[in-house]
Amino acid sequence: MGQLWIYRRRGGVEEMTDQLTIALAQITPVWFDRAATLEKVCGSAAEAAKSGAELVAFGEACVPGYPFWLEYSKVTDFNSPFHKQFHAEYLNQAVCIEDGHLNGVCETARRHAISVYLGMIERPLDRGGKSVYASLVYIDKDGVIRSVHRKLMPTYDERLTWSTGDGHGLRTHRLGAFTVGGLNCWENWMPLARTSLYAQGEDLHVAVWPGSERNTKDITRFIALESRSYVASVSCLMHKSDLHTHLPGMEAVIENAPEFLANGGSCIAGPDGNWLVEPFCGEEKLLIANVDHQKVREERQNFDAVGHYSRPDVFGLTVDRRRQTTADFRDD
Numbered sequence: 013m014g015q016l017w018i019y020r021r022r023g024g025v026e027e028m029t030d031q032l033t034i035a036l037a038q039i040t041p042v043w044f045d046r047a048a049t050l051e052k053v054c055g056s057a058a059e060a061a062k063s064g065a066e067l068v069a070f071g072e073a074c075v076p077g078y079p080f081w082l083e084y085s086k087v088t089d090f091n092s093p094f095h096k097q098f099h100a101e102y103l104n105q106a107v108c109i110e111d112g113h114l115n116g117v118c119e120t121a122r123r124h125a126i127s128v129y130l131g132m133i134e135r136p137l138d139r140g141g142k143s144v145y146a147s148l149v150y151i152d153k154d155g156v157i158r159s160v161h162r163k164l165m166p167t168y169d170e171r172l173t174w175s176t177g178d179g180h181g182l183r184t185h186r187l188g189a190f191t192v193g194g195l196n197c198w199e200n201w202m203p204l205a206r207t208s209l210y211a212q213g214e215d216l217h218v219a220v221w222p223g224s225e226r227n228t229k230d231i232t233r234f235i236a237l238e239s240r241s242y243v244a245s246v247s248c249l250m251h252k253s254d255l256h257t258h259l260p261g262m263e264a265v266i267e268n269a270p271e272f273l274a275n276g277g278s279c280i281a282g283p284d285g286n287w288l289v290e291p292f293c294g295e296e297k298l299l300i301a302n303v304d305h306q307k308v309r310e311e312r313q314n315f316d317a318v319g320h321y322s323r324p325d326v327f328g329l330t331v332d333r334r335r336q337t338t339a340d341f342r343d344d
Contacts, residue, residue: 030306031189031302032189034065034280034303035298036245036300037053038249039071039296041074041077044077054120056298066125066153067187070130071278074130074220074248079169081098081261102173108134114157121152121153122153128151129246131146133174138337139175147162147196148195161182163197167197178332179333179334183212195220206238211318214239215242215305217244218244221245224277231245232244232280237285240315251273255269279292280299280301283310
């Protein structure tokens with residue numbers, strides 16, 4: 013197999029490289045504060061770029077934070093005023109792309125020539141603007157939003173506030189020698205969701221999580237071994253002291269919560285399943301690693317899930333990537 017070279021200009025000289033520098037931004041969201049959290053995102057992206065990274069990733073629901081009140085309120089009553097108030101404020105602080113809420117992140121990406129994977133709570137106008145989705149947005153180094161993947165199936169109590177997504181964002185993107193894709197949290201456990209990305213040539217997988225090593229320490233290496241790809245799991249942090257108290261009933265949530273609601277656990281595994289960066293817990297940190305496409309090609313020699321080791325004559329997968337809408341307006 014011949015060497016695959018990617019040309020990159022540095023100081024007026026073109027050099028050939030299989031290398032890519034990636035960063036995982038393990039940060040604590042400013043809970044229920046979209047603007048302040050986006051400011052932290054922009055700062056981390058700029059810092060990652062100055063450290064030489066060409067891609068930076070942030071955890072699931074990083075903006076404006078994960079809905080921890082669902083578990084720790086212990087309130088399950090139908091039509092609960094408590095949940096209604098929290099949900100309404102969550103919508104207020106969610107990201108509406110159409111309203112320009114990500115313009116600052118896009119400009120940061122463009123100015124620093126760094127691609128961004130950002131987990132966010134999206135309030136899209138194409139679904140009426142009153143429901144929210146756990147979305148993963150990819151912004152390229154030119155500051156252009158290239159995909160918005162809405163989580164296919166919220167997990168357990170997340171369904172009390174998040175809506176179910178669709179397949180529109182199941183897409184990969186070229187980044188240097190690599191093809192990068194990503195999934196939200198427990199979507200990473202869905203074999204067919206993973207396969208839809210493998211089939212598009214993915215060899216750098218970004219898994220975003222709300223936080224905690226219990227989520228990342230096993231599946232990160234498992235996906236790497238299955239896909240023979242680099243796998244980067246990035247998580248948020250949330251400490252009890254980071255919870256706000258401005259909403260009625262917040263005191264009960266704080267009382268029931270553990271000291272760490274999310275302890276991080278961001279990590280990176282190589283295509284042989286070994287750690288490049290072991291799960292890191294307990295504090296905010298920008299984790300940076302160099303990945304080498306040569307290693308992907310080496311590991312694909314004996315197993316390639318959608319290539320020489322696949323059986324398309326026996327198994328097949330159909331992926332509907334149409335964006336779901338409630339109404340199809342035809343004015344002409």
